[in-house]
Amino acid sequence: MITVWSSGETELDDVDLDTGDNRPEHRDLTTTQELHDILASALDRADPGTDA
Known part of the structure; x- marks a missing residue:
């Protein structure tokens, strides 16, 4: 799940x-590129074989 607030705070x-391990990550986004990066990270976590 990805949550992005208008302030730029983001939770992945x-x-x-x-393993059943929960892997939370917090980021403070300031640019559109950072949003693209977190989306690519989420896709890579979902399927490590992809080249996002």
Whole structure:
């Protein structure tokens, strides 16, 4: 799950299905590129075989 607030604060929260580990990450976004980076990170976590 990705939550982005108007302030730029962002939470990326996912679960590793193999281990059941929760992997939360907090970022403070200031640019559009940082938003693209967190989306790419989420895609990579979902399928490490992709080249996002």
